[in-house]
Amino acid sequence: xxxxxxxPTEILQINPSxxxxxNLHIYLPATEDNDLKPFVLxxxxxxxxxxxxxxxxxxxxxxxxxxxxxxxxSYRKIPDHPFPAAYDDLIHVLGWLAQHGKEHGLDTxxxxxxxxxxxxxxxxxxxxxxxxxxxxxxxxxxxVECCGIMDLVDQFAWDHTHExxxxxxxxxxxPDEAPDLYRLxxxxxxxxxxxxxxxxxxxDADIVVPxxxxxxxxxxxxxxxxxxxxHENPEVGHSMRLGDPPRLVFQEELLAFAKQVMHGxxxx
Numbered sequence: 492x493x494x495x496x497x498x499p500t501e502i503l504q505i506n507p508s509x510x511x512x513x514n515l516h517i518y519l520p521a522t523e524d525n526d527l528k529p530f531v532l533x534x535x536x537x538x539x540x541x542x543x544x545x546x547x548x549x550x551x552x553x554x555x556x557x558x559x560x561x562x563x564x565s566y567r568k569i570p571d572h573p574f575p576a577a578y579d580d581l582i583h584v585l586g587w588l589a590q591h592g593k594e595h596g597l598d599t600x601x602x603x604x605x606x607x608x609x610x611x612x613x614x615x616x617x618x619x620x621x622x623x624x625x626x627x628x629x630x631x632x633x634x635v636e637c638c639g640i641m642d643l644v645d646q647f648a649w650d651h652t653h654e655x656x657x658x659x660x661x662x663x664x665x666p667d668e669a670p671d672l673y674r675l676x677x678x679x680x681x682x683x684x685x686x687x688x689x690x691x692x693x694x695d696a697d698i699v700v701p702x703x704x705x706x707x708x709x710x711x712x713x714x715x716x717x718x719x720x721x722h723e724n725p726e727v728g729h730s731m732r733l734g735d736p737p738r739l740v741f742q743e744e745l746l747a748f749a750k751q752v753m754h755g756x757x758x759x
Contacts, residue, residue, distance in 0.1 A: 497551050499563075501595060505587045509567055509580060515587070516544045516563040519596050520555045527593060529601035529632070529753040530560035532584070534617075536608030536731075539577060539661045540569045549732075550605065553739060557750050560597055562588070566613070573663035574676050581613055582621060585628035592629060601758045602629035603749055604636075604687075607731035608700065611639020612678065615708075618689070619681035631687040633752035635745060637731040638693045638700050641679045641708040649701055682711050689719035690748045692740050694727030720748055 499516040506513030519528055531554050535546035544563045551561045564584045566577040592599040606614030618634035640646045640658070644666045647658040659665055666673045674680045689712060693705035702723065712719045722741045727733065733740055752758055 497548070503595070505591075506580065506583050512543070512565045512567055512580070514544060514565070515584065516548075517595055517597070518551045518555075518561040518563070520558055520560065522558065527598035528558070528560040528596055529603070529758075530562050530592075530597045531603050531605050531749070531753075532588070532614075532629075533561060533563045534581065534604065534606035534610040534614050535563070535565065536606065536610040537568075538657050539574075539609045540657075542568075542610075547605075547610075549737075550739070553742065553746070554749065557746060557753065559749075559753055562597070569660045574661055574672065577613060578616060578620075578676070581617060582626050585617065585621065585626060588629050589627050597629075599629040601632050601753050603632050603753050604634040606635075606639065607637035608639060608729065611636030612641070615639055615641065615678040615689075616676070616681070618686055619678045619683065620675070622686055623681055623683050630758065632755075632758035633688040633690065633748065634686075635690045635749065637691075637740065638697055638729055639678075639691075639704070640700050641677065641704045643673045643677045645704065645707070646700065647673070653698070679708055679711050682708075682715055682717070684715045684717065686712075686717055688748075688752050689717060690721075690745060691719055692722040692724060692731075692745075694724040694730060694740075696726050697729045699729040720744070 500519045501517045503515045505515050533547040535542035543565045554561050566580040604614040614634050614636050650658050691705055693702045695702045709721045
């Protein structure tokens with residue numbers, strides 16, 4: 492459960508076929524105007540096997556400081572629901588937001604994706620593959636991700652070396668058994684020049700998702716002309732929050748990026 496006392500403005504069931512996982516939690520800042528709010532779509536981590544809509548509730552006050560809304564979602568998880576279930580659920584969320592977001596106070600022309608770990612992987616997969624496929628969605632102004640998996644084949648090899656099966660469980664197969672599936676699930680395979688702006692961070696002591704995942708993605712983004720903002724955290728492991736009380740890593744820099752992409756003219 493979250494450590495936050497702020498309650499959602501609305502909880503909406505937008506995908507009854509997947510039960511409570513299909514609930515959408517919408518948070519809107521209290522303002523005197525009735526203007527539609529740019530918003531962050533938060534996609535939680537948890538190794539594709541844990542977490543729910545409350546997992547990222549701690550980001551709500553962080554982004555309220557920019558006078559933007561926050562939408563928190565979830566997705567079907569492993570082991571019962573291997574890929575592409577999670578991706579399909581998030582595509583459904585984007586389509587619903589595009590069609591109905593304005594009815595709930597959201598500016599569908601100004602959406603930023605946010606995720607960490609498995610959520611970072613899924614956020615970046617939406618920013619790459621979904622935009623390339625022209626899926627129905629709000630206008631994506633940017634994507635923020637922390638310590639996410641960008642290449643599923645590389646992560647499978649890392650997991651195998653460390654006697655884990657996280658990636659194999661997510662895909663339901665090995666790379667040799669399903670190479671096309673691994674490509675479909677890997678954000679790095681779908682990078683293109685018309686992606687939204689990218690902000691990334693990774694700890695160089697991460698033993699769950701190695702920092703080489705982000706380094707390789709940054710290189711690939713630059714090859715197609717995308718100039719990501721990338722902050723590497725020395726001697727930091729697999730974490731998106733540090734300190735006491737905890738704050739998002741590189742929080743000031745992240746907020747500067749978010750303000751620029753969500754309130755700037757380029758997102759209009």
